[in-house]
């Protein structure tokens with residue numbers, strides 16, 4: 140065949156665990172290794188695709204919810220075909236699964252792929268250390284995901300006390316079986332942990348062809364799944380909201396403060412208009428955790444707010460109506476109203492690596508940008 144097979148790594152983890160953050164770290168720290176990123180979003184607006192290294196359009200975005208439902212094997216092969224063309228010059232492909240996708244299903248799809256230029260490169264499961272028990276209660280299948288993973292990244296360790304962390308690590312290590320477990324903050328892991336993983340034998344990591352077959356599900360999209368109701372995302376609703384009118388910070392904060400329990404994840408970008416004309420505010424909420432991260436608008440970037448809200452038992456129409464009410468049509472907001480938002484801005488940026496400020500600049504051209 141002459142060409143080396145490109146490993147395809149599946150990056151999985153529940154909502155808000157830090158998958159996109161980790162993917163950005165990999166892209167920035169890859170030095171020399173060329174990574175192709177496939178981002179799969181849940182929700183009508185592809186927030187993750189936009190936040191991966193800020194490269195809108197440079198990722199292959201699958202859209203339309205969980206990967207196992209959005210595409211069948213033939214469609215996945217189309218994306219992989221694009222990424223494995225010699226001109227893309229990729230060394231590794233990382234598929235970031237939506238926080239609601241079933242990782243074993245994704246692995247099965249890759250194993251079933253007929254593309255001769257790829258091979259399965261392992262399953263990475265990102266776990267939110269601070270939300271571990273809560274996630275496990277909501278999704279008992281987390282244990283199964285840990286057992287299937289080749290590498291478990293116990294992320295957000297900065298949000299857990301050291302003694303608690305030691306205990307948590309022991310618990311997760313026991314559940315991960317033979318898979319490696321590495322603690323991390325902001326997804327900072329050594330890329331070598333992933334890219335040197337070159338399983339050559341029939342058994343790929345801890346998940347073999349047979350394991351995958353045992354899942355015994357059809358290879359087509361969700362419409363054909365008899366047990367669709369059993370899919371993770373079936374229990375979730377999402378609302379997407381886009382507006383070109385700046386939001387009123389106080390009204391938005393009132394909405395966020397009073398967000399319903401089931402509204403587990405909010406992500407996107409907020410425009411506060413004349414209150415801060417130079418910046419767009421990235422918004423992340425995971426459970427009760429809330430963070431805003433301002434960044435300068437890109438030249439020519441359209442000024443607008445785009446949000447995706449994901450939760451169980453939420454009323455998407457009511458939430459959208461509430462967000463409509465945050466639009467500051469009459470330009471009533473004053474500077475002081477922005478203070479309530481600034482309380483949730485941290486010095487530590489979402490995607491920047493404070494330990495390695497030169498990482499982005501030092502990366503060879505092209506290495507920090509996923510190729511489509």
Ligand SMILES: Nc1nc2c(ncn2[C@@H]2O[C@H](COP(=O)(O)OP(=O)(O)OP(=O)(O)O)[C@@H](O)[C@H]2O)c(=O)[nH]1
Pocket residue numbers: 152153154155156157158159160161187237238239294295296297298323324325326404406423424425430488489
């Ligand atoms: N404190 C802390 N926050 C983190 C860490 N890693 C990620 N975050 C924050 O957690 C939030 C969610 O991170 P993402 O990378 O978007 O998570 P995700 O898994 O891609 O989210 P979904 O796509 O919704 O499933 C963001 O605000 C991140 O900045 C960490 O190690 N510590």
